Amino acid sequence: MLNEIILIGGGGHSKACIDVIESTQQYKIVGIIDSYKQPGTDVLGYTIIGGDQHIQSQPCQLFVISVGQIKSVAARIKLYEKVLQANKSCPKIISPHAYVSQHASIGDGTIVMHGVCVNAAARIGINCIVNTKANIEHDAIVGNHCHISTGATINGDCKVGNNCFIGSSSVVSSQVSITDNVIIGAGSVVVKNIDMPGTYVGNPVRRIA
Numbered sequence: 001m002l003n004e005i006i007l008i009g010g011g012g013h014s015k016a017c018i019d020v021i022e023s024t025q026q027y028k029i030v031g032i033i034d035s036y037k038q039p040g041t042d043v044l045g046y047t048i049i050g051g052d053q054h055i056q057s058q059p060c061q062l063f064v065i066s067v068g069q070i071k072s073v074a075a076r077i078k079l080y081e082k083v084l085q086a087n088k089s090c091p092k093i094i095s096p097h098a099y100v101s102q103h104a105s106i107g108d109g110t111i112v113m114h115g116v117c118v119n120a121a122a123r124i125g126i127n128c129i130v131n132t133k134a135n136i137e138h139d140a141i142v143g144n145h146c147h148i149s150t151g152a153t154i155n156g157d158c159k160v161g162n163n164c165f166i167g168s169s170s171v172v173s174s175q176v177s178i179t180d181n182v183i184i185g186a187g188s189v190v191v192k193n194i195d196m197p198g199t200y201v202g203n204p205v206r207r208i209a
């Protein structure tokens with residue numbers, strides 16, 4: 001029997017989440033919660049059933065945070081905590097088209113999208129997005145509430161702190177550590193440790209904010 005699940009967030013990222021969730025054949029999506037969309041609005045055949053205030057009252061126990069994340073992780077953290085406060089949970093969701101080593105670990109609430117590789121001994125925290133075709137190499141550590149964007153590579157033994165965004169097709173070179181609350185722009189290359197929160201872009205990266 002399929003487990004019932006509700007998405008929180010009905011924007012662009014939710015469409016990619018729906019595709020991954022459907023492909024697992026483990027869940028039945030019963031609706032989408034989104035405070036900014038009119039109830040009854042359709043998203044890929046699923047209906048907006050209410051706003052954030054309706055999380056608690058749902059009979060359903062399982063939720064997916066399907067809000068995207070680039071410049072700020074605040075919304076994803078707030079919603080994740082709201083789910084836990086309501087005594088409900090966010091399971092980890094792994095696309096059947098991803099490869100996740102049996103020696104890797106993935107935290108609750110993290111979604112691993114199509115085409116991802118998570119190699120042996122990699123560790124990924126809670127409430128992360130590991131987006132399409134990202135590559136998390138052996139022994140890499142990714143903290144909580146991170147978005148490793150489409151096609152990004154986190155190489156062997158690298159460490160990404162909490163609340164980070166690693167932009168599309170970026171490369172974090174081997175054995176590099178990135179502190180908490182860092183944004184790496186699309187197509188950037190990180191070759192040295194980053195010890196200060198902020199926004200970094202380019203090859204090699206420079207801090208812009």
Ligand SMILES: CC(=O)SCCNC(=O)CCNC(=O)[C@H](O)C(C)(C)COP(=O)(O)OP(=O)(O)OC[C@H]1O[C@@H](n2cnc3c(N)ncnc32)[C@H](O)[C@@H]1OP(=O)(O)O
Binds near residue numbers: 150186
């Ligand atoms: C499925 C999905 O769609 S997942 C989403 C994937 N999306 C991405 O990976 C995009 C990530 N976003 C970025 O890379 C953004 O450019 C950010 C967040 C790094 C910065 O955005 P902003 O703060 O708006 O910066 P802004 O666009 O004003 O650029 C500031 C400066 O940095 C430069 N810059 C911005 N991004 C980059 C980049 N990725 N590489 C090199 N330079 C960059 C700009 O050219 C500009 O330079 P200038 O001051 O000399 O003109």
